[in-house]
Each structure stands twice: as structure tokens, then as C-alpha cells.
Amino acid sequence: MRITAIKSHVLQYDLDEELGYSQQYYAKRTAHLVEVETDEGITGWGECFGGGAVAFANKTIVERVIAPLVVGMDPRDREVIWHKVYNLLRDHGQKGMPIQALSGVDIALWDIAGKACDCPVYQLMGGAFRERIPVYGYGMMLQRKNDLARRFAEESVKIRDAGFGAMKMKIGLGPKADIELVEAVRDAIGDDTGLMVDANHAYTTREAVSLGRALEKLDVAWFEEPVAPEDRQGYRDLCEALDLNIAGGEAEFTRWGFRDLVGGRCVDILQPEVCGLGGITEYLKVLALAQAHFVPVVNHVWGSAVAVGTNLHLLAALPDFPGGAHPVQPMLEYDTTPNRFREELLQEPLRISEQVKASGGSVALPTKAGLGVDPDPDFIRHFEVN
Known part of the structure; x- marks a missing residue:
């Protein structure tokens, strides 16, 4: 061939x-x-x-x-x-x-x-470790609106009611404004729904420490990309200063880039982006690095149905970590904002939202040959x- x-x-x-x-x-x-x-x-x-x-x-x-x-x-x-x-x-x-x-x-x-x-x-990668994959809803993106807190609260309820057991929101408007946004979402969804925040490297370490302490009180599961991806020391300082998980890695590339990020214990949760770091071939090497250092992996997913479908296979083949009778399962990140390239692109749609709603928060494994994303x-x- x-x-x-x-x-x-x-x-x-x-x-x-x-x-x-x-x-x-x-x-x-x-x-x-x-x-x-x-x-x-x-x-x-x-x-x-x-x-x-x-x-x-x-x-x-x-x-x-x-x-x-x-x-x-x-x-x-x-x-x-x-x-x-x-x-x-x-x-x-x-x-x-x-x-x-x-x-x-x-x-x-x-x-x-x-x-x-x-x-x-996923069979080429060694087989599936699970029959279903939990999904968290990603939404609540920033807009130049005066009523953003109200909009976020309403959107978060829609995501929860769509069947997602956890969700992620954008922050990065400044610590005070961010806290108001997170408070509005937490009040809207209650205490039983998981909540994560993504700052897209908007802060210095000192700003992120103060903000992180406020996020801990709001039961935020992880603080994503709090500082610039080049700021390894800042990431390490945050991991030591805060009790909530520090997540990152979407802006890193190849095994050599991830070597110092993982080996330096710069993140509590690693978020490799397979469509950016070098593809599946390189993702598997990054995954091995993470496992060798006992760093949990939750893939970053952003793009069309091709990216979503690819990550279904990666998550299916991701071993239970660290293993046990009741291991924490890896989650699929799923963008819930309007996206025709996610919903209408494929000859046979993935129907993630429909599956999540019907199952209460998870999706089945792909069964077609290859990635199943034609x-x-x-x-x-x-x-x-x-």
C-alpha cells in the first residue's frame, strides 16, 4: 500500500x-x-x-x-x-x-x-478498557455582554439538564469578575454537578494563587491553564500552593516538550491535545511519560467531529489509573457551543449529545473500522x- x-x-x-x-x-x-x-x-x-x-x-x-x-x-x-x-x-x-x-x-x-x-x-492500541466513556460538557465561553453572569448561569443549567454530570467554563476577565462568574454557575447548578474552569493562561502565578483559593471554596475540580505554558515554575508553585487540581498541557508538543512538564510535576492533571502535539503516534509516548510519573490524563478536545471521534478511541484504550476495583474513569471533553462541524460533518454522526441525554452522561465506544469519522x-x- x-x-x-x-x-x-x-x-x-x-x-x-x-x-x-x-x-x-x-x-x-x-x-x-x-x-x-x-x-x-x-x-x-x-x-x-x-x-x-x-x-x-x-x-x-x-x-x-x-x-x-x-x-x-x-x-x-x-x-x-x-x-x-x-x-x-x-x-x-x-x-x-x-x-x-x-x-x-x-x-x-x-x-x-x-x-x-x-x-x-483502539484495538490497534491494545484494546478497550471500558465499554462506555463518561462525558463532561464544555461551554460558557466569554462574550462581550453586560449580563455574562446571567448567561453563564442559564447555559450551565442547560448543560446539566442535558445529562452532563460535570462541565467546564471559561474565565480570564480578572480575578474579581471570574469569581462572580463561577459563583453564578455554582449557584445555578448546585453542589452535585462537577465544575472546572479554564483561564487560557490569563494570569501571573501570584494572581492565580489568590484566585485559586477562591475557586477551592466553590468546589472547583480543576483550574486549567492558569498561567502561560512556558511558566514551568509558576505551574509548580501553583501545584504546591493550592489544594485544587492544576491542569494543563494543551499548548505543549511532542514527548520532549512534555518530558519537563510531566517530570517536573508541573500539573496534577495532564491535558494532551492529540491534534496538536504530534498525532496518535506521539500521544502514546506522552501517555507513557504521564503514567511513568503517575500523572492522571484527561485529554484536551477541541475541533470537529473528527477530533471528537479520535479521542473516543484514545479514551477507550486509556488504562485505568492507577487501577483498582472502582477506578476513576477518564472523561471525554465535549464542546456544547454551536458547531456545525461537530454535528453535521460526518456521513454517520457520532450523536454524542443524544447518547449523553439517554444514558445520563456517557457514550458508547465506536465500532466501525478505523476512526469511524468519514x-x-x-x-x-x-x-x-x-
Whole structure:
């Protein structure tokens, strides 16, 4: 089997309402898909992390830098392909967009491997440790609205009533404003629903310590990306100063980037982003690092149904940690904000929301060969932009 072509598809449409996080607001929804074709008629799909203008930069890297290096190779040689691309790009990008671009290609190669073996990808990774995967709802993104606390409270109740047993909200407006937002959500959902907050590295360590102490009183389960990803010492200081879990890792790349983050005990919960850190091939190495240091993993998930479907396989194959008769199960992060690329992209939708509502908070494992995330060609043609 040989790779005959690699295509990059950037999809985009205008949102009805602007959404944001601590660093920016955006009015367009973007997804970047990678399609790898073979001479045996098997096609694989992957996704690259990064929206907006980043997606267009990554498209160029996929098609004009990576594709010429790997077309003609056997798609089953995933390690060989990964190291060939990384070694030739090492002088130009050990982190960031080149690795995001490589991630989408690598994920598509795993999809091809599963289809070639006629089995789900999690079986290629060693099998499933669970029959169902718990899901937490991600929503409550920042908006330039005067009544944001009321909006967050109302949205949080909708997420809870949709069947999610836990949820995550954005913060990053300043400690005082953040506390008011979290208080509004906690009052709305009550004490029995799990709550996490994501600051998208908005704070200094000193600010984050003070804010974290207030979040502890509101029974927040984890404080995500409180400081800049480069601030390793800040992360370590927060882990030592606070009782609530410090989470991070979505902005890190490759085993070498995660080596110091994990080895330095900089986070209580590691959040690898498979569509950005180097794909499934590299994710497995990062997972091994985390397990060797007894750091729990809750994958970061952001993007289209391709990213969601990919993470279903990763979470299915994630061992119970640390193991026992009643282990804590890994959760799937699921974006509940409006996203046509999540709900309408696939020929056979994942129906995550429907499953969560029917089951009370979990989803079944995929059963199709590969990743089971084949997009609708007509949908791609309609939303693709150059």
C-alpha cells in the first residue's frame, strides 16, 4: 500500500454570536481536516489543531512541506513517517504549527491502518478498557455582554439538564469578575454537578494563587491553564500552593516538550491535545511519560467531529489509573457551543449529545473500522475555503 495524495481542507462559517476566551474573541468557526489517499482505495482522515489564520498556515505546511516528503511511502509505516518528517523539520519547528500539521497527517494514517485491518483504532492500541466513556460538557465561553453572569448561569443549567454530570467554563476577565462568574454557575447548578474552569493562561502565578483559593471554596475540580505554558515554575508553585487540581498541557508538543512538564510535576492533571502535539503516534509516548510519573490524563478536545471521534478511541484504550476495583474513569471533553462541524460533518454522526441525554452522561465506544469519522464530501465542498 502506498500514499498517493495528501489533501488539506479548511472549513469555515460565520457564527451567529461571537465567542471568546481570555486571549481573543472570534466570529467564525474553523476546522482543518487532513485527507490521506492510498493506491488501494483506503482513505484516512485526521484533524489539525488551530483555527482562524493558523489553519491556513497549517494547510500550507501539510500540502507543500509534509506531503512531498511522504507521498509514495507505505501509510502503515507510521513511526518511520513521523520521524522522517520531524527530523527534516527539526531545524524549523520543534513546536507549534509544523507539529500541528504533522498531527493531522498522523491521525489519518492511524485511520487507514484501522480500515486496512478492519478493526477500530483502539484495538490497534491494545484494546478497550471500558465499554462506555463518561462525558463532561464544555461551554460558557466569554462574550462581550453586560449580563455574562446571567448567561453563564442559564447555559450551565442547560448543560446539566442535558445529562452532563460535570462541565467546564471559561474565565480570564480578572480575578474579581471570574469569581462572580463561577459563583453564578455554582449557584445555578448546585453542589452535585462537577465544575472546572479554564483561564487560557490569563494570569501571573501570584494572581492565580489568590484566585485559586477562591475557586477551592466553590468546589472547583480543576483550574486549567492558569498561567502561560512556558511558566514551568509558576505551574509548580501553583501545584504546591493550592489544594485544587492544576491542569494543563494543551499548548505543549511532542514527548520532549512534555518530558519537563510531566517530570517536573508541573500539573496534577495532564491535558494532551492529540491534534496538536504530534498525532496518535506521539500521544502514546506522552501517555507513557504521564503514567511513568503517575500523572492522571484527561485529554484536551477541541475541533470537529473528527477530533471528537479520535479521542473516543484514545479514551477507550486509556488504562485505568492507577487501577483498582472502582477506578476513576477518564472523561471525554465535549464542546456544547454551536458547531456545525461537530454535528453535521460526518456521513454517520457520532450523536454524542443524544447518547449523553439517554444514558445520563456517557457514550458508547465506536465500532466501525478505523476512526469511524468519514466526512460527508458534499458538506466539505460547501464549507471549504481557500
